[in-house]
Amino acid sequence: MGFLRIDRNICKRDGFCVRECPGTIIRMSADGIPEVTPGREAGCFDCGHCVAVCPYGALEHERIPSGNSPAIREELRISEEQALQFLRSRRSIRHFLNKPVEKERILKLIHGARYAPTAGNGQLVEWLVVSDRTRLKEISGLTVDWLRELVKDPQVLATSPYLPAAVAAWDAGYDSVLRDAPVLVIATAPKEAINGMVDLTLALSYFDLLAPAMGLGTCWAGLLQGALLHLPSLKRFAGIPERNPHHYPIMLGYPDAKYYRVPERKEPKVRFV
Ligand SMILES: Cc1cc2nc3c(=O)[nH]c(=O)nc-3n(C[C@H](O)[C@H](O)[C@H](O)COP(=O)(O)O)c2cc1C
Known part of the structure; x- marks a missing residue:
């Protein structure tokens, strides 16, 4: 048997x-x-x-x-309309309340994210949660230092014209990197995860989607990811394990914003073959 x-x-x-x-x-x-x-x-x-x-x-x-392995509760199934509104109304949050996020709630999000698919059911995604304010500020500052050098390159400016504004905002006292989020969550995966980047991106998407249902908000931290990819010292400072080459950071906190409409997206380019 x-x-x-x-x-x-x-x-x-x-x-x-x-x-x-x-x-x-x-x-x-x-x-x-x-x-x-x-x-x-x-x-x-x-x-x-x-x-x-x-x-x-x-x-x-x-x-x-x-x-x-709990039974699937039929009464909790959501309709197509509910699912569509749920997906369409998720937004990136860039203003957070000055309020810490409870550890149990962060863990609930991470537990929810485990249900994302992983290649070969590897389930190798790991999580790093940074909520120390001083450390968060330092991570943002080190990212801005890296951006300051980056924007001197005309080629970078041509493809990312919004970067000088991020540096200027920091100089004016606004955290343009981590948006003063009270929590930074970094999903990582070891090299044994052959599809590590896909696995952790999917897990973060589940995290991202579950957050608003719990009254929380997120924003993918692409500027920080750029810096992490170029600065091994920042990776170490942030606490990403050496053995985990795959990573992506996301900001988390209670939103200080409410949205009322769903701005339309571009028409998808689709080919049926
Ligand atoms: C991979 C990735 C990186 C991102 N990086 C940043 C970032 O560094 N800062 C920021 O404010 N928003 C960032 N965003 C948010 C996008 O700007 C946002 O998803 C897009 O404008 C669509 O808006 P919505 O998420 O509210 O629907 C990022 C999004 C993704 C998917």
Whole structure:
């Protein structure tokens, strides 16, 4: 049986778990009960499809216990219209209340972000949370120092004409890098994550989407990411582990803004082939 336990009294022998296993490692045994094909155990990457697809809870996976796999509550499903408004009304927040974000709420967001897909179900995304105000200010300042040099290059100015304004704003006393956000969250991934950048970007998108539902707001910190990619010393100062080459920072806090409309996006360029 391997790591699967099937309750023979509950199993309807419908073969859903056999069909759904992405590693095709489950087969029907001679007596019509699913089992792991002998010798194929290593092909399981713990995605949980077999547990998720059984309507009767007949299947126990040693590493994915059903007690840890809550049922999907039909009454919580959202409509297409709700989902569209939810996606369309998310906005980048650039003014935050001067209020710390509770550790439990940050953890709730990170826990939610774990449900983003990861290549090969690797789940290798790691999280760094910086909320020390002095350190945040220093991270912004070091990024501005880097920008100050960068804007001397006419080629950079041609592609990023908004950069001098970010430096000028900092000089005028406004944190144009981290927007005075009370929290900076950096998702990172080690080199073993072959699609590390994709994995962590997806995780951050889940984080980004869940935040407004919790009364919080985010903004991707692209200026800081540029500096992190060019300054190993800043990467160390921010606390990104040496072994994690993939990273992206996002600001987090309680928004000091409310939005009432959904500005239209560009028409997508789509080709059906
Ligand atoms: C990868 C990435 C980097 C970004 N970097 C910054 C940034 O450094 N500062 C900032 O104010 N906004 C940043 N943004 C926010 C974009 O400007 C914003 O997503 C875009 O204007 C669309 O607005 P919306 O997010 O409110 O819909 C970034 C967004 C992304 C996806």
